[in-house]
Amino acid sequence: MASAGVACLPAIRRIAVFGGTHGNELSGVFLVRHWLKDKSELQRPSLEVQPYLSNPAAVQRCTRYVDCDLNRAFTEENLSMPLSDSMPYEVKRAQEINHLFGPKGNENAYDFIIDLHNTTSNVGNCLIMKTSKDDFTIQMIHYIKNTLIHDNCQVLLLENPAVQYGAVRTVAKHCIGLEIGPQPQGVIRANILENMRKLVNSALDFAHFYNEGKEFPPCTLDVYRAFEKVDYPRDSEGQIIGIIHPQLQDNDWKQLKPGDPSFLTLHGRTIPYNGSSAVYPVFVNEAAYYEKKSAFLLTEKVTLKANSVKVSKT
Amino acid sequence: MASAGVACLPAIRRIAVFGGTHGNELSGVFLVRHWLKDKSELQRPSLEVQPYLSNPAAVQRCTRYVDCDLNRAFTEENLSMPLSDSMPYEVKRAQEINHLFGPKGNENAYDFIIDLHNTTSNVGNCLIMKTSKDDFTIQMIHYIKNTLIHDNCQVLLLENPAVQYGAVRTVAKHCIGLEIGPQPQGVIRANILENMRKLVNSALDFAHFYNEGKEFPPCTLDVYRAFEKVDYPRDSEGQIIGIIHPQLQDNDWKQLKPGDPSFLTLHGRTIPYNGSSAVYPVFVNEAAYYEKKSAFLLTEKVTLKANSVKVSKT
Numbered sequence: 001m002a003s004a005g006v007a008c009l010p011a012i013r014r015i016a017v018f019g020g021t022h023g024n025e026l027s028g029v030f031l032v033r034h035w036l037k038d039k040s041e042l043q044r045p046s047l048e049v050q051p052y053l054s055n056p057a058a059v060q061r062c063t064r065y066v067d068c069d070l071n072r073a074f075t076e077e078n079l080s081m082p083l084s085d086s087m088p089y090e091v092k093r094a095q096e097i098n099h100l101f102g103p104k105g106n107e108n109a110y111d112f113i114i115d116l117h118n119t120t121s122n123v124g125n126c127l128i129m130k131t132s133k134d135d136f137t138i139q140m141i142h143y144i145k146n147t148l149i150h151d152n153c154q155v156l157l158l159e160n161p162a163v164q165y166g167a168v169r170t171v172a173k174h175c176i177g178l179e180i181g182p183q184p185q186g187v188i189r190a191n192i193l194e195n196m197r198k199l200v201n202s203a204l205d206f207a208h209f210y211n212e213g214k215e216f217p218p219c220t221l222d223v224y225r226a227f228e229k230v231d232y233p234r235d236s237e238g239q240i241i242g243i244i245h246p247q248l249q250d251n252d253w254k255q256l257k258p259g260d261p262s263f264l265t266l267h268g269r270t271i272p273y274n275g276s277s278a279v280y281p282v283f284v285n286e287a288a289y290y291e292k293k294s295a296f297l298l299t300e301k302v303t304l305k306a307n308s309v310k311v312s313k314t
Numbered sequence: 315m316a317s318a319g320v321a322c323l324p325a326i327r328r329i330a331v332f333g334g335t336h337g338n339e340l341s342g343v344f345l346v347r348h349w350l351k352d353k354s355e356l357q358r359p360s361l362e363v364q365p366y367l368s369n370p371a372a373v374q375r376c377t378r379y380v381d382c383d384l385n386r387a388f389t390e391e392n393l394s395m396p397l398s399d400s401m402p403y404e405v406k407r408a409q410e411i412n413h414l415f416g417p418k419g420n421e422n423a424y425d426f427i428i429d430l431h432n433t434t435s436n437v438g439n440c441l442i443m444k445t446s447k448d449d450f451t452i453q454m455i456h457y458i459k460n461t462l463i464h465d466n467c468q469v470l471l472l473e474n475p476a477v478q479y480g481a482v483r484t485v486a487k488h489c490i491g492l493e494i495g496p497q498p499q500g501v502i503r504a505n506i507l508e509n510m511r512k513l514v515n516s517a518l519d520f521a522h523f524y525n526e527g528k529e530f531p532p533c534t535l536d537v538y539r540a541f542e543k544v545d546y547p548r549d550s551e552g553q554i555i556g557i558i559h560p561q562l563q564d565n566d567w568k569q570l571k572p573g574d575p576s577f578l579t580l581h582g583r584t585i586p587y588n589g590s591s592a593v594y595p596v597f598v599n600e601a602a603y604y605e606k607k608s609a610f611l612l613t614e615k616v617t618l619k620a621n622s623v624k625v626s627k628t
Binding site for chain 1: 344345347348352376377434496497498499500501502503504505507553554557558559560563578580581599601602604605
């Protein structure tokens with residue numbers, strides 16, 4: 001964490017809004033398609049905002065991915081792989097996106113990427129951040145949460161190496177992932193679309209006010225820091241033999257104590273959570289995570305602090 | 315409809331329970347896999363019950379189908395097609411299933427098929443029947459509905475040629491489809507699994523009691539008869555430009571009157587239902603029906619009558 005005081009930071013000029021990183025998560029697909037035809041909703045005087053369909057082939061087929069998960073593809077190894085015919089489609093896309101919006105870690109990269117996702121789990125509105133050390137992003141999320149009147153919005157921190165992955169959005173200097181649920185894959189629900197829209201607009205408002213010179217005072221932000229994933233119980237052939245227990249289903253962000261029911265076998269036996277302390281599960285029963293061997297993600301509550309931020313005059 | 319009186323019908327000996335006809339509808343997949351290892355739950359003294367995974371390649375990939383929809387493949391044309399290398403996987407499967415459980419329309423076919431499905435729409439427990447003229451099936455559904463204490467169960471009749479399709483289950487002499495929702499594709503929810511289990515057991519109980527000689531008195535059955543599908547509003551390129559309106563979402567089986575909101579465009583315009591009379595929509599926002607150009611199915615309420623049924627002594 002930076003020391004107290006005002007962090008005078010560069011202006012945020014170029015923001016990309018990605019949809020369809022997973023082709024069957026339709027809120028982002030529909031919004032980005034709409035904005036590509038009519039950008040007016042995204043326009044702010046101080047910003048250049050680019051809506052972008054990140055995995056068009058997966059969108060076309062309405063699948064998560066074609067060859068491999070694009071949102072796990074932004075590794076150093078993939079981004080430096082020599083181009084070849086046998087290269088997986090999503091690795092090619094990762095290199096193209098890195099060329100257009102990066103290069104990752106470079107001065108010329110986009111200032112901010114907002115990546116739009118849906119989940120089948122009951123996370124409600126969820127913002128994902130990759131680091132606890134980015135005053136600008138903490139301030140933005142703090143602002144977004146405060147603009148929501150009727151809705152909650154939880155924050156998930158994926159900083160622990162055990163739960164990190166090569167996400168598309170990490171190409172930019174700053175980023176957030178939006179995960180809104182529950183929404184089935186391949187389905188578009190009006191309420192989820194509306195929530196996503198509000199969050200994107202609120203993020204753009206913040207960036208614009210910041211660019212205009214508004215100073216945001218020091219703040220704190222309660223987040224859920226993920227540290228481990230828990231797989232389904234499986235037999236010796238890898239087949240799942242226990243499903244999410246009804247008492248855990250839809251209870252993302254709620255405390256799970258050692259001994260609480262976590263799984264239910266098809267023979268009707270309850271399998272309790274066997275951790276050593278209370279946790280807050282999230283992404284409970286996300287469809288795409290069956291193959292990733294994750295029935296839910298364990299998190300702990302922490303409070304982040306951010307310095308005041310203000311755009312630097314240069 | 316047959317005339318009043320007792321229908322003395324043959325015993326029902328062979329029943330197949332199909333799961334995984336659509337490989338990403340997991341309740342049936344999980345139950346059938348479980349029953350293939352441990353059949354005890356399905357056993358009834360007078361019955362030979364066969365659990366069966368109908369589309370194993372689609373189950374393996376967790377997709378609805380590999381080449382084409384197996385549950386639309388049981389047409390005369392497909393079933394009589396000469397075997398070839400270029401034959402779609404599901405047409406091959408249809409012929410194999412027809413060989414094992416049919417032939418369709420033949421005396422040697424299985425007596426009954428129960429086909430297990432899930433939907434992303436909010437239909438709750440739904441039993442699908444193909445004809446209003448089958449006393450045995452009407453009586454079975456009447457029995458199942460009466461055994462449910464805490465739950466509802468609606469009945470959908472797909473008899474109108476405009477909404478009929480070559481379903482797998484039509485291979486047997488009698489059949490029902492179970493559609494339970496809402497459940498996302500690729501997700502297994504404990505509550506939905508439990509409901510499906512109850513319905514299957516209740517169907518088997520009925521068949522067994524019937525075989526044992528129990529007479530079921532004449533009954534009536536309220537059903538929803540489907541007659542038309544309604545597509546999403548689309549632009550000239552076929553892209554969907556209006557999504558299910560929040561007031562229609564999750565309101566399967568509830569009355570929709572002319573002028574009621576049906577769709578919402580991404581510009582925020584409400585598109586009212588423009589039919590000439592009140593209807594009861596069902597399969598509202600089912601993921602798999604986007605490609606089938608069906609945002610929801612229109613139904614009307616009708617009451618079916620069935621004669622008393624009793625097993626014939628021969």
